[in-house]
Amino acid sequence: MESRVELRGDVEQGTVEVILDGPWDARVRIDLASAVRKGLAEHPRALLLNLAAIKEPDPALVGAVLMAERRGGAVRPPVPLVLVAGDALWRRLTAVGLTSRLPIYATVAAAQDALTRRTPRFGRVRLDLQPGAMAPSAARSFVGDTVLAWDLGDLLHAARSIVSELATNAVEHAQTPFTVTASRRRELLHLAVEDGDPALPCVIDRAPEKGTALDFRGIGLRFVAETARAWGSMHTATGKVVWATLATAPQARNTGHTHGW
The missing domain is CATH 3.30.565.10 (Histidine kinase-like ATPase, C-terminal domain)
Incomplete structure (x- = not known):
């Protein structure tokens, strides 16, 4: 079965994007965790978790976001997590307090623009x-x-x-x-x-x-x-x-x- 989780690198921005497309289920949960590990292995400037295609977020998706945040923080040096999400997921993440510490944007372009302005590239x-x-x-x-x-x-x-x-x-x-x-x-x-x-x-x-x-x-x-x-x-x-x-x-x-x- 083809995975509904895609991993895409952006060399120009120095970021890795994890794209989730389709409804949440056990297979997607496993594939998402695997994609996050692979993306963090590259030590990008930031890991973009693109959940914009999720229209009806499953409660378990919040746990997956928390796990991605913890994995990024455990990498040395740490890799910040940036979310791209629609209104429904934004409301759910706000309800559990995640929006107070994780940046969330409506589009990948907006997230990349914010990273360009705020994240130093060092060289x-x-x-x-x-x-x-x-x-x-x-x-x-x-x-x-x-x-x-x-x-x-x-x-x-x-x-x-x-x-x-x-x-x-x-x-x-x-x-x-x-x-x-x-x-x-x-x-x-x-x-x-x-x-x-x-x-x-x-x-x-x-x-x-x-x-x-x-x-x-x-x-x-x-x-x-x-x-x-x-x-x-x-x-x-x-x-x-x-x-x-x-x-x-x-x-x-x-x-x-x-x-x-």
Whole structure:
């Protein structure tokens, strides 16, 4: 059964939107919780919980919103939760006191506009590239220069290597123009490659039997998974984004990996 919960990244805004479409039931509750976990794994500037399609909110939906708020607060650094809701849900959330501490907007555009005005980005640069043979090298140099400019020289090798793998995948598989983005978010360096192909990548398992020739396709993503603090992929409005994070604070490093999908 196809899920009625959609996860959509917005690289330009640095946010992740969780969209709930359809009536509330046990399956939607599970899918919503899973989508919130995946969205928070990317450590966005904010998590937008889009409930605008809910016309007759179930009482259990309030509990789901509370759980999303708690999960966002437990992430380090914390990720704020922003709601998009219609009048019926707004009234229910007001009745239980949630509107006093959670920002609620009528549209995604209004929520994004408020975030742009109120939430600092700390640092963000982007580079648009064509899917040519020299694109991975250009992406690598761009991220390397950025990391040095931000005085994060100890992350230079890891950051350059990760973005090189992500850019190479964009060139070889998506074969569309793509954008490399580097963002400094509190204790994290966030690297992302957005392209026009909606097909999400996957890590290919190594051949299990001794002596079996290895298929080296997917080795690059395995390197990203082993090097990054967290990584993942999600759909965007025009294709997909593949991202990875590195910890900028020494005490936050080597804490294990959280895959975002």
